[in-house]
Amino acid sequence: IGIGGFKTAHRGWLTLTVPPSSGLVSCTSHKVVVKRPFHKVYPQGNSIDYRIGCFAPVDELTKLFREANVLYWAKALLGFVYDFINHTIADASDPPPFTIPQVWFVEAGLVLSYSQGNSKSTLKTGTVRTAFLLKEVIEGEDFTKFIHNMDPDPLLD
Numbered sequence: 001i002g003i004g005g006f007k008t009a010h011r012g013w014l015t016l017t018v019p020p021s022s023g024l025v026s027c028t029s030h031k032v033v034v035k036r037p038f039h040k041v042y043p044q045g046n047s048i049d050y051r052i053g054c055f056a057p058v059d060e061l062t063k064l065f066r067e068a069n070v071l072y073w074a075k076a077l078l079g080f081v082y083d084f085i086n087h088t089i090a091d092a093s094d095p096p097p098f099t100i101p102q103v104w105f106v107e108a109g110l111v112l113s114y115s116q117g118n119s120k121s122t123l124k125t126g127t128v129r130t131a132f133l134l135k136e137v138i139e140g141e142d143f144t145k146f147i148h149n150m151d152p153d154p155l156l157d
Helices: 057-091
Strands: 007-015 029-037 039-041 051-053 108-114 128-136
Touching (some): 007 128, 029 057, 057 108, 057 128
Antiparallel strands (some): 007 029, 029 128, 039 051, 108 128
16 A cells, blocks of 8 residues: 555455454454554664665564554544543534534454464464554545654645
């Protein structure tokens, strides 16, 4: 799909044998965006061209766990905000004189790839090989991305 300031994004799908009843992967095979952090590796003497470097698994997991945790808490706090708004409107004598926008944080999850181990592998069985952040695919023309990692200013236009 593309490359951002510190993550690559790829099309993918997630298949679970027993999917949950709602949310991300609530169907047997779910389209997702697969994201992986990277760092820029510049050749000596060149400050423009770079290649994409991968983090060590422990560093990659730390970065993605932090982002997944922030998304988890942001979604929970947004739920509290809408609960407060809905209770306030219900208790008010008149509805607000404006439309309250309905925004959401994408469904996301942290996925770990483990080593299966074999006679040629240097990794022990069950060792984390890499980590990915999976996010829901949002399709349609009615979608507006208000904020993203490259620019913390809301895109209200």
